[in-house]
Amino acid sequence: QVQLVESGGGLVQAGGSLRLSCAGSGRTFSTNAVGWFRQAPGKEREFVAGITWSGIRTDYADSVTGRFTISRDSAKNTVYLQMNSLKPEDTAIYYCACSSVSYQVVVPHYGYDYWGQGTQVTVSA
DSSP states (O other): OOEEEEEOOEEEETTOOEEEEEEEESHHHHHSOEEEEEEOTTSOOEEEEEEOTTSSOEEEOTTTTTTEEEEEEGGGTEEEEEEOSOOGGGOEEEEEEEESOSSSOOOSGGGEEEEOOOEEEEEEO
16 A cells, blocks of 8 residues: 655745655555646646656656656655746646556556645745
8 A cells, every 4th residue: 555645835936946745655656656746726637747666767748847857765755846937827736646657657647546635836926
């Protein structure tokens, strides 16, 4: 069983930065790919970024490429999402999720078995 706890959300002005953390428990978290998703009011949940178990491979949504960076610290069982140059359209609840595979970044949300409770990110204009 995997438990995921996100933290680091908050209110920030446009152009600012936040770093989200996803602390995971369970062996699966350390051996499988992890992703960040977000869901804004009235919109579907969308893929933001993903990282393989080793951290060698990463992938990003076009809308965040160049602004967001995903990384993982295996010793701390934590995956991070560094978000820079934030825009009002980045406002959403951000979720981390653990997939069922190790060597690929999974984009579709149905490829993930475990989800955190989410953390709110609000970017003011």
